[in-house]
Amino acid sequence: MDKKLSNVDVASLTILCYPDPRLRERSTAVEDPTDPAVAALAAKMFELMSAARGVGLAAPQVGVTVRLFVACPTGEPDDRHVYINPRIVSAEGWQTGEEGCLSFPGVCGKIKRNQVATIRATGLDGEEFEAVGEGLAARVFQHEIDHLDGRLLVDRLGSVARLAHRRELKALEERFARAGT
Numbered sequence: 281m282d283k284k285l286s287n288v289d290v291a292s293l294t295i296l297c298y299p300d301p302r303l304r305e306r307s308t309a310v311e312d313p314t315d316p317a318v319a320a321l322a323a324k325m326f327e328l329m330s331a332a333r334g335v336g337l338a339a340p341q342v343g344v345t346v347r348l349f350v351a352c353p354t355g356e357p358d359d360r361h362v363y364i365n366p367r368i369v370s371a372e373g374w375q376t377g378e379e380g381c382l383s384f385p386g387v388c389g390k391i392k393r394n395q396v397a398t399i400r401a402t403g404l405d406g407e408e409f410e411a412v413g414e415g416l417a418a419r420v421f422q423h424e425i426d427h428l429d430g431r432l433l434v435d436r437l438g439s440v441a442r443l444a445h446r447r448e449l450k451a452l453e454e455r456f457a458r459a460g461t
């Protein structure tokens with residue numbers, strides 16, 4: 281069993297907020313996508329994502345630094361998918377739009393992303409599949425894969441947006457500092 285998954289108490293997982301250092305780690309590949317611990321992690325992540333009204337959630341956001349994210353890229357409840365060891369295989373065109381993140385409550389800003397992104401990933405059944413995302417779905421794919429590399433919303437925001445949200449960012453930093461003491 282995957283070392284990072286065998287020690288996880290799934291029931292106790294919560295969404296971590298900036299600037300938790302676990303959000304900055306580069307996640308490692310899931311060794312066995314068909315391991316029941318992976319399905320249990322994904323189920324809990326769907327629960328947390330829905331409760332927070334998000335459209336995507338990456339494993340490092342719940343403190344498990346493996347390359348997995350869950351998403352409901354069109355917002356339709358029957359469009360939920362688990363993406364294990366995902367990678368972008370092609371991307372084209374550009375879009376600029378408002379983007380937020382469940383690890384940055386109260387912060388959002390305009391971010392430039394590819395308009396179309398094609399990814400390859402493995403499902404819980406161990407089968408590799410390809411998914412083509414356009415518009416919001418492409419944005420979700422790129423945002424979640426950023427998380428797997430430790431790259432965060434704040435890194436993508438322009439200096440104007442960062443300045444506009446300096447109070448919210450400071451409040452998150454202070455809340456994290458208080459929780460750690």
Ligand code: ZN
Pocket residue numbers: 380381382383423427
């Ligand atoms: Zn995010």
